[in-house]
Amino acid sequence: MKKIFITGALGQIGSELTMKLRNIYGTDNVIATDIRKNDSEAAQSGPFEVVDVTDTKTMIETARKYEADTIIHMAALLSATAEKNPVFAWNLNMGGLMNALETARELKAQFFTPSSIGAFGPSTPKDQTPQDTIQRPTTMYGVNKVAGELLADYYYHKFGVDTRGLRFPGLISYVTPPGGGTTDYAVEIYYEAIKNGRYTSYINKGTYMDMMYMPDALNAIIDLMEADSSKLIHRNSFNVTAMSFDPEEIAAEIRKSIPSFEISYDVDPVRQQIADSWPNSIDATAAKEEWGFKAEFDLKKMTIDMLEKLNK
Ligand code: AKB
Numbered sequence: 001m002k003k004i005f006i007t008g009a010l011g012q013i014g015s016e017l018t019m020k021l022r023n024i025y026g027t028d029n030v031i032a033t034d035i036r037k038n039d040s041e042a043a044q045s046g047p048f049e050v051v052d053v054t055d056t057k058t059m060i061e062t063a064r065k066y067e068a069d070t071i072i073h074m075a076a077l078l079s080a081t082a083e084k085n086p087v088f089a090w091n092l093n094m095g096g097l098m099n100a101l102e103t104a105r106e107l108k109a110q111f112f113t114p115s116s117i118g119a120f121g122p123s124t125p126k127d128q129t130p131q132d133t134i135q136r137p138t139t140m141y142g143v144n145k146v147a148g149e150l151l152a153d154y155y156y157h158k159f160g161v162d163t164r165g166l167r168f169p170g171l172i173s174y175v176t177p178p179g180g181g182t183t184d185y186a187v188e189i190y191y192e193a194i195k196n197g198r199y200t201s202y203i204n205k206g207t208y209m210d211m212m213y214m215p216d217a218l219n220a221i222i223d224l225m226e227a228d229s230s231k232l233i234h235r236n237s238f239n240v241t242a243m244s245f246d247p248e249e250i251a252a253e254i255r256k257s258i259p260s261f262e263i264s265y266d267v268d269p270v271r272q273q274i275a276d277s278w279p280n281s282i283d284a285t286a287a288k289e290e291w292g293f294k295a296e297f298d299l300k301k302m303t304i305d306m307l308e309k310l311n312k
Pocket of ligand 1: 078079080115116117118141168169170171180181182183184
């Protein structure tokens with residue numbers, strides 16, 4: 001049985017991933033860690049340790065204590081927060097990643113960390129962005145993600161660490177809200193639709209970005225980690241996506257369930273500029289071919305599920 005050590009386990013992805021992994025691999029085999037403990041299920045339902053990812057010694061010692069054979073490194077600042085404090089973002093995102101990779105090397109563990117559509121930039125082809133293409137991002141988050149993809153490749157080639165990764169689009173979930181991302185509007189809109197019947201979007205109409213529903217994102221992580229290593233050509237990091245829409249399209253979909261729903265705009269120049277530098281839609285063919293990536297939820301199915309779950 002695996003022994004999985006997760007950083008950022010109380011974050012947007014980590015909190016749901018921890019619970020799903022505990023269901024599959026057993027509660028005691030999934031060690032959740034984060035910078036602080038809270039009352040969430042992920043923190044309370046099984047092993048939990050306070051770990052600051054910039055502290056190399058504590059990370060390695062804690063992972064060793066549990067004899068971890070898999071490191072899932074989720075702790076990171078998202079795009080909009082990173083833009084507000086780029087030096088801190090570099091130190092946390094790159095320092096944390098380096099420590100997590102070193103932990104995997106020391107323990108001879110398998111390794112996963114997410115990249116993002118943020119690893120692309122204004123000179124990247126915008127539509128059906130290929131797996132292998134120009135990556136010259138103009139945000140600190142994007143710089144971190146490109147460097148992270150390369151660093152994970154380096155650890156595979158140089159030290160034989162079994163590193164794997166996905167370029168995630170915006171992730172939508174009704175469980176733990178995201179914080180500090182550019183794609184967060186696509187989560188907030190559902191909460192506001194239920195609460196107030198209206199939403200003021202900080203992203204302008206006509207701005208298309210890739211998105212995915214959290215259950216598909218969690219399955220993608222697990223499927224990639226379980227995939228036959230010899231079939232992986234790309235490893236770090238695969239384009240994955242389930243849908244691409246702009247604020248008007250998601251609003252129209254919500255209106256099918258809440259006909260009076262209204263959207264208005266108060267564009268945030270910082271997050272709009274980030275969104276404008278990212279692709280409209282990415283091509284996930286490599287992920288489909290190399291390890292069978294598949295997404296179950298499109299915009300319609302996700303909207304029905306989100307509204308139903310948030311209504312409860
Ligand atoms: C963000 O908006 O920063 C993230 C991402 C797409 O990586 N959701």
